[in-house]
Amino acid sequence: MTWIETDVLIIGAGGAGTSAALHLARRGVRCVLLERGLVGGQASGVNYGGVRQQGRHPAELPIARRSMTLWHALKDLAGTDAEFTVSGHLKLARDAAEEADLIAYMEIAKRHDLPLRLIGRNALHDDYPWLGPAALVGSLAPEDGSANPRLLVPALARAARAAGAQIREHAEVTAFSHDRRGFQVIANGTAWRAPWLINTAGYWGGAVAAAFGEPVPVTPLNPNMMVTEPLPYFMEPNLGVVGGNVYLRQIPRGNVVIGGGNGTSDPAVPWSRPSAEETRAAMALATALVPRLSGANVIRTWTGIDGEMPDHIPVIGESHTTPMLLHAFGFSGHGFQLGPGVGQILSELVIDGRTDVPLEPFDIGRWTGKAA
Structure with missing residues (x-):
């Protein structure tokens, strides 16, 4: 078998994977990004589009702060702002316990x-x-906002290609291994070899980690989404609630995007479907917050497949079993805002051997019993 050599192999073309490819390529590192479907085809491209820092786990806030600087530079970085709008994120409490949480x-x-x-x-x-x-x-978090998830990842991928990265879509990885010469990966019959491997494969990142002796309890997560017909524009901030069981925002053309509950999926296919019952329940919660939505027509529903960790924060950082293997997966339904920053952090770990963002809380060893 003839092996094609590169410096870094990346599995999974969501926000973190495409951002890593872009930052690596801009610093002169040869990299190949392999995606089983289309770039942004799962969690990074089908989510709600919230670009928020408010309400995050404290461990995520340094990454969110880093990532927000990239969101503001997105036009220069990727050639588009992906409809990023600083509208503010208004998180609401509906009872005394939720108020105490705020x-x-x-x-x-x-x-x-x-x-x-x-x-x-x-x-x-x-x-x-x-x-x-x-x-x-x-x-109210005045710095937060929203963006169009359909636009972000394709733009990062285009910019990465322009900088010299190779991005292969419909390239499902069917075999991977590691020896003293580095990582060997086979995708659609093409054999790749590199000293570095970055695992940004979303829910399927758990299978990659397990193959290198680091099994983790990642499960599929299918956020249930819907959008209404256009309504007269009235709602500027991106709305959330304590507990996160509903979230909504109105885009300038008038449609209201609403999320709540979970759909269903089979990651082995993969396929995912929204749930009519969950859609009705989320709409009821949304109209309780914003009565003006009563009677609005829902014109589309959707979901996708993300990976969820039991503690609801991702795995990010170095492998404990395999040198030069980096993980970034299991974002638990809130990785859209983090993606650009996580990709930059991964590039720093490859090139500089360090990052100034604390990653200890995300260490895979918290699940494998192998301390950092």
Whole structure:
């Protein structure tokens, strides 16, 4: 068999994988990105599109802060802003327990220099008169916003190709191994070899990790999404709630994108389907928050396949079994905003051997019992 040599092989062309390819190629590193379907075809391309820092696990905030600088530079980095809009992220509490959660998070945000503004009930309904009585208290993150997930990953892929990266779609990896000469990967009958392997394969990243002796409890996650017909524009901020069981935003052309609940999937095929029951339940939660949505027609529903970890934060960082293997998967439904920053961090680990972003909480050893 003839092996094609490169410096870095990447499996999985979501936000993190395409961003890693772009940052590596821009620094002169030869890399090949292999994707079983189309770039952005799963979680990175079919999500809600929230570009938020508010409400994240404290360990994720340094990555989110790093990534937000790239979102603001996206036009220069990838040739498009992917409809990124700084609209603010308004997180709502619907009872006293949720209000306490919002207040407690203010201190976490302060430690990470994330500006938040707590809004009491009277001010909340004065500022946002379209909110219903279910919304009691809000927390506004003015730096946050949203973008179009259909645009981000293809743009990162185009920029990576222009910088010299090879991106192979419909290139399902069927075999991989490692020896003293590095990693060997076979995809669609083509054999690749490289000293570095980056695992950004989403839910399927768990299978890659397991093949190198690092099994983790990743499960498929299928966020249930819908969009309404166009309505007169009235809702500027991206809305979320404590507990995350519904989230919604209105795009400038008037459609309201709503997420809540989970669909179904079979990752072995792979296929995924939204759930009519979950769609109805999410719409009920959304109309309780925003009564103006009552009677709006839902014109499309969808879902995709992401990987979820039991602690709801991803695996990011070096393998403990295999030198020069890096993992970044299991983003648990909230990796869209993180993707550009995670890709840059992975490129730093390859080229510089270090990054200034703390990765210890994401270490794969928390599941394999092999400490960092």
